Amino acid sequence: MPDIDNQFKRIEPPLSARLFDSFAPEALLLPEELKAAKRGIAELDRYHKKSVANDLLPRKTRISFDDMSDGRASLGGKLEAIASVALKREVGLEKYMVVRVDRDGIEATQLQVLTFGIIRHYAGFQWAWQLDGRNVRADGTLGRTRKHAGFREAKIERRRLDGTWERLLPRP
Amino acid sequence: MRLKPGELLFGVKPEILVDCAQQLCVKDEFDVARFCEAIGAPESEARCVLNQLIGAGFVEDRPTEDDPFKHTPLFRQLALAHISEGISREFASMLLKQICNKAEAINSNPKEFPHAVECIAVFGSYLSNKLVLGDLDIGVNLSGGRKLTRAEISKDVQNMMQGRSTSEDRTLAALRLRKPKVISVHTLREVLSLDTPFRLVWGTLPT
Numbered sequence: 001m002p003d004i005d006n007q008f009k010r011i012e013p014p015l016s017a018r019l020f021d022s023f024a025p026e027a028l029l030l031p032e033e034l035k036a037a038k039r040g041i042a043e044l045d046r047y048h049k050k051s052v053a054n055d056l057l058p059r060k061t062r063i064s065f066d067d068m069s070d071g072r073a074s075l076g077g078k079l080e081a082i083a084s085v086a087l088k089r090e091v092g093l094e095k096y097m098v099v100r101v102d103r104d105g106i107e108a109t110q111l112q113v114l115t116f117g118i119i120r121h122y123a124g125f126q127w128a129w130q131l132d133g134r135n136v137r138a139d140g141t142l143g144r145t146r147k148h149a150g151f152r153e154a155k156i157e158r159r160r161l162d163g164t165w166e167r168l169l170p171r172p
Numbered sequence: 173m174r175l176k177p178g179e180l181l182f183g184v185k186p187e188i189l190v191d192c193a194q195q196l197c198v199k200d201e202f203d204v205a206r207f208c209e210a211i212g213a214p215e216s217e218a219r220c221v222l223n224q225l226i227g228a229g230f231v232e233d234r235p236t237e238d239d240p241f242k243h244t245p246l247f248r249q250l251a252l253a254h255i256s257e258g259i260s261r262e263f264a265s266m267l268l269k270q271i272c273n274k275a276e277a278i279n280s281n282p283k284e285f286p287h288a289v290e291c292i293a294v295f296g297s298y299l300s301n302k303l304v305l306g307d308l309d310i311g312v313n314l315s316g317g318r319k320l321t322r323a324e325i326s327k328d329v330q331n332m333m334q335g336r337s338t339s340e341d342r343t344l345a346a347l348r349l350r351k352p353k354v355i356s357v358h359t360l361r362e363v364l365s366l367d368t369p370f371r372l373v374w375g376t377l378p379t
Contacts, residue, residue, distance in 0.1 A: 094214035112212050141191040142212055161213055161221065163185035 020104055020153045021169055025083075025118055025127040028090040028170060033082050037118050040079045041127070047072055076117065083116035083129060091156070091168050098136055098159040099168075101149040110136040111147040121152055128152040173253040174306035182224040186255045188212065189221075193243075193251035201240035258304040259354055267308055267355060268294060271347055272374045278343060279317075286324065287343045288317035291375030293360060295368050309356045311363030311370060312347060313378055314340060 029037060051072075054063050087093040095113055102108040117130035130150045135143040140163070157165040175186040182189070188211065195210040196202050202210075208218040222241070225231045230247040234240065259267075275289040282288070289312060296309035320328070320339070328338040337345065348355050360378070363370050 094216075096208040096212060096214050096218070098212040112209070114209070140185075140187050142195070142210070159212065161184045161188060161211070161217060162180055163188065 020102075020155050022153050023091065023129060023156070023170055024152055025086070025129055029082070029086050033086055037079060037082050037127070040075060040082070041118065041120065044072075044075050044079070047075060079118050080116050083118050087116060087129065090171050092171075093156070093158070093168055098142070099131070100157045100159075100165065101131065101151050102155040102157075103149075103151055104153065109147065109149040111149060112136060112142055119150055121150075126152065173249045174258055175253050175255045176257060177255050182221050182228070184211070184221055186253070190250060190253050190255060193247055193253075196243060197248055197251040201242055203240050207241070254306045254353075256306065256353060258306055259308065261298075261303055261305060264298055264305050264308045267349065267351070268298075268310075268373060270349055271310060271355070274347055274349060275374055278346060282318040285339070285343045285346065286317050286320050287314040287340050289313075289343070289347070289375065290315040291360065291372060291377055292347075293363060293370040293372050293377075295363055295366075295370035296356075299369055299371060307354055307356050309358065310347070310373075311358050311360040312344060313360035313375075314343060315378060 025037070026034065047068075051068055054068065084095060093099065093113065095116075098110070098112045100108055100110045111131060111133040112135075113131045114133040115131075117132065118127055119130045120126075121128040128150045129152070130148060132146070132148045135145040135147040137143045156168045158168055160166055175181060175190070177186065179186065184192075192207075192211040196207065204215060204219070204222070207222055208215050211218050211221060213221075222231065225247070226233050226241075228246075229244060230250060232242040232244055234242075271292060275292055278285045279288045291313045293311040294309065295311060296307075297305040298308060324339065328340075331338050344357050348357050
């Protein structure tokens with residue numbers, strides 16, 4: 001009698017053989033970080049709504065652009081702190097690293113990471129990591145153009161100082 | 173300074189180290205965070221390279237932890253370093269002959285090259301006893317030639333404003349013989365300002 005249950009069981013390839021690794025923030029963050037990030041993202045959502053409402057107000061009663069930006073920067077800073085600690089701990093991804101983010105169906109992006117963030121995934125209900133930084137030119141030198149990459153599932157490699165690339169995997 | 177491609181310097185790929193030096197040489201001072209950003213590595217890895225650079229005299233050690241680091245002339249040389257296997261002296265001599273021939277060709281074709289070549293001087297590692305040179309450095313002085321038309325002058329100005337090459341740049345580029353990695357063309361004024369020894373190989377020095 002064939003074992004039907006086992007026959008259709010999905011066989012997971014070993015982590016090193018997978019093309020794209022899962023870096024879901026919800027899975028990598030610790031419970032207290034998750035709670036703080038949830039609060040931060042909710043605050044950012046409220047900020048966006050407030051920002052849109054502010055733009056619709058008459059000019060004289062509108063909150064100045066600088067005051068609104070300050071609020072956003074402080075919210076972004078909280079999320080950045082959470083993201084940088086979590087990515088360093090779980091993936092080994094640190095500030096100033098030169099990385100290559102290869103996502104399914106999207107052109108691979110090379111950038112030097114200068115800031116981290118947690119954003120809503122395009123689906124809305126999921127989160128993704130956001131890396132902001134500057135571009136890496138074709139000859140490998142660091143450029144000045146701003147570059148960013150958001151990812152949840154990706155193949156991430158970092159450039160070592162000897163010029164070789166090392167794949168970064170989520171710690172088991 | 174010449175670095176061999178693929179040969180690590182302080183454990184760093186030469187292209188990465190030269191790029192780092194070029195970014196940091198924009199200002200006289202830098203701190204650890206700026207060094208990490210320029211080299212493209214976190215502090216844990218960049219610190220080790222920085223200490224080696226201090227040990228080798230590329231960077232001045234700071235008196236206290238709060239003071240910034242300062243780079244030395246050696247570090248500025250690193251920023252201008254060529255990454256190549258180098259060229260043999262025989263090949264450099266052959267190139268020099270070709271450059272002299274090209275100068276004659278330029279002067280005999282004023283329609284294409286309105287600026288005439290007055291003299292060519294060689295300097296740098298060619299004047300040393302080294303068998304393998306980093307590159308061939310030449311200093312060129314352009315003078316005389318035919319008078320530019322009004323249209324040519326306005327086109328040159330337009331090209332200069334848009335960051336494109338002017339007729340003078342095209343003459344210098346022709347002397348480079350389409351070998352930008354091997355031949356470095358400078359103006360004679362630059363060579364004189366460097367106060368470095370040079371040897372006249374073609375034409376006469378301007379009075």
